[in-house]
Amino acid sequence: MSSGSSPELPKAEKGIIDAIGKLGEKAKLIYAKPNRIKFSVQRDDLVEVARFIRDELHFDHATNVTGTDFPKDGQLEITYHLGSHDGGEELRRIILAISCRIPSNDPKLPTLVNEYPSVLYHERETAEMIGCVFEGHPNLGRLLLPEDWTDIPPMLKAFRLPGRLEGE
């Protein structure tokens, strides 16, 4: 649990970074610390990179999908956290995150359901909470919010909680 990127990364993490480095421009390293690595990808390359990570690096399931709103940049960031059960002792401790930034006014990105079936409900939740559309997802209906929710998606920064003033 050390913070910041330390110079001596364990071997497994280095191996992953090198392997993803083969993809070249498609995946950009955001941070690497022991046990945690994050890459950023363009939305057109998302499926390809995910497939590569699944097949070559043996990350076999998703543990989490986070959707974050960055109104200053006019972007939404969707982050997938991937883990591995079958990749061996070393890989099990690593969580690999791939994130994808999409413009807020065109919030579309391809779904990863075919690559990672485990994101089924995570993506559905993210879609309703942040208002993005996962193209190709089998069902993006309401999941957690009430059926008659008419407001904007609640996790957008523009959505203020009732009774809380600006900047409070």
Add this chain to the structure above:
Amino acid sequence: MVAQELESQQQQQQPPKKGSASLHSHEGPGLNILVGKAREVIQQAIVDPVTYLANWGRLYSLWPVHLETACCSIEWGAVSGPRFDAERYGILEAFGSLRQCDLVVVHGTVTRKMAPRLRFIYDQMPEPKWVIAMGACSISGGVYFDSYNVLPGVDQVIPVDVYVPGCPPRPEELIDAFILLQDKIRNSNIKKTS
């Protein structure tokens, strides 16, 4: 059994109970309360025997609906468990139909998705029926006072008889609420409730 041993340890710290003999040791207030209660009961039984009988029948057979709305339901589980045992007071969860129930215990937060269901369930129950709002959430929203999906109090949806504060309330508090509710029923006028 260590369980009993542990409990008996706790009991030892309290003054020992001696059954009926203890009535004498606390003669003053104990007897007063007893006389007061007896007078109340006799008065009611003589003045309006029908009301008295109907209320007496309802008192000790309060059957709550099995509707868990949020995390307070854990303490409800503890209340039905052996240590607190709400069955002693005639509160026995009816695992059957809503038509047999006469008590709704709202276990905490009522979200906007749950609210219409709660009302729907309440409407399906036959009169007379009572509601206990359990937990800070069902009183005012509790820690979720500023949430976008939580009702600030269940009394917006259904009428409440007893409020039990706490987050979650301790089982003893819930039992206290049952006793309060039974008091309320004992003194209610059946012509109005039915």
Add this chain to the structure above:
Amino acid sequence: MSLPTQSSGLFTEQVSEDKLVVSIGPQHPGAGHFRFTIRVEGDTITECIPDPGYVHRGGEKQTEYRTYIQSIPMIERSSLLDVTNITLPYCMAAEELMGIQVPPRAQYLRMIMSENQRIISHLYWLGIQGIFLGHSTMFMWPLGDRDIFIDLGQMIGGARITYSYCVPGGVRNDMPPNFKDRAMKVFEYFESRLKDYERIFFRSPLFEKRTRGVGVLSRSDAISLGVAGQVLRASGVKSDTRIDEPYCFYKDISFEVPVYDDGDTWARCMVHLEEMRQSMSIIRQCLEKMPQGQIKVKLSPQQRAQAGEAYCRTEAARGAMAFHIISDGSTKPYRTKWSVPSFRNLIALPKLLVGSHVADMPAIYWSLDYWPVEADR
């Protein structure tokens, strides 16, 4: 706040002669706060549509309006069965962002509390599983024994179940001096009780009949669906955050991770049983090794975190629990995302129910240990 109209969620569906659509919940004996619709043909379930969200309280949004320490009681309410285990990853993530080292004694106390909480949670699970299988003794016994462990937690935490025990920088209270004796006594008692449990419930032919071969999740499915906790371990995957990525001092403690290959309801129940034993042994070892020292680093209530991201995970009672915190350098998190095991296990429910009998539904449903309050957040 206006109420949704009454007709909004109560859907009915045209039913053909041999097919039936059954809507289960949110009011039914068993699972409160959760609803699912099943389509049955004869006695076999052909489709299952889960409908969570009855306890969605928007906690993730609320954390954006609270300082790091203010969020703790609210986060803890999401999993009241398992309070220490849900606040622990949050505190770990906050500490990582604040750059704080937690004193060793606090780490040990955290471990003791989380293991105690695991037992409490499993006992509650066991009680409900008992009643789902029509075994009311198995409701009364675990719930009674659960109170003894609650007392144990109360000695340290001060409250019955909601202690808000972990805070960024350490824990709130130290252990009272008589805790160890009391804990040993309780464990001795509970170990003999566990044998009784096994005799009366886990080895009884009734239990075996109703759970063996029921709701089988294969190993490859368990991995690809990304389930967590007991569901995963019952399907033959040896995965436990406490050994995969040891936090606190779990690497100094020796314990076993129960794994079964069957993947059925029976295996999931046995994993629960075994884990209670292991938790007791972990607490015993922690009490032995407990160092002296501080229990927390003093922080300002307005403590700022560095800008950045943290993703910390622990093994909660129901599986891997993780918190993803994005910070912009202020006193409040920019975004928190809670990855809770119950939500991850939800995907297994339709998978397991389809093809099984209606009568097996309660056993399968509760063997997932799905706690809707936690899943909906």
